[in-house]
Amino acid sequence: DAGVIQSPRHEVTEMGQEVTLRCKPISGHDYLFWYRQTMMRGLELLIYFNNNVPIDDSGMPEDRFSAKMPNASFSTLKIQPSEPRDSAVYFCASSLSPVPWLFFGEGSRLTVL
Amino acid sequence: AQTVTQSQPEMSVQEAETVTLSCTYDTSENNYYLFWYKQPPSRQMILVIRQEAYKQQNATENRFSVNFQKAAKSFSLKISDSQLGDTAMYFCAFMRWGAQKLVFGQGTRLTINP
Secondary structure: OOOOEEEOOEEEEOOOOOEEEEEEOOOOOOEEEEEEEEOOOEEEEEEEEEOOEEEEOOOOOOOOEEEEEEEOOEEEEEEOOOOHHHOEEEEEEEEOOOOOOOEEOOOEEEEEO | OOEEEOOOOEEEEEOOOOEEEOOEEEOOOOOEEEEEEEEOOOOOOEEEEEEEOOOOOOOEEOOEEEEEEOOOOEEEEEEOOOOHHHOEEEEEEEEEOOOOOOEEOOOEEEEEEO
């Protein structure tokens, strides 16, 4: 069974450009999470969905960030416009409630120049 | 809100030695889960071990075991017979019962030297 699939694995872009990160959760999982990892702040939860509905987006840093989950097998995290401080590794994870176990993708490393 | 604290930013031991990573957490909840995740240089987040707060018995997974002290809100990870492949960042994490989301500590960078 395939794990959580994220794309792209690496992204280098220039300040001001739009960035879209993609995630395919494990089939059948009902929760999807977006985390951001930086040296300074560690692993932060940005937003999570349950059955495609956003439950908590309090971790989204500002209006430049948006996330969608149009169906059970796909989610996007968009940054528009991007800034150098957005440089980080972005992880997607999924889980099947009530099992308390998150499966993580390999992460997308974003570099904004 | 729950917080997780890992007080050791870096640790280094020789191969085959035993090493203990510390983690404390703060919560008013009675039912919850605690986890240790490993992140090797490949960046993949790998679940190492999980502990349910209602269980008094400490979880073990092969060379990995935990010392769970609920009253002290402490959850340390012991790695026995350490191997070069154990070199990684280790994250302690907390999940409130029924919440499904993880709160992570800052991580401990562990290096196993040959």
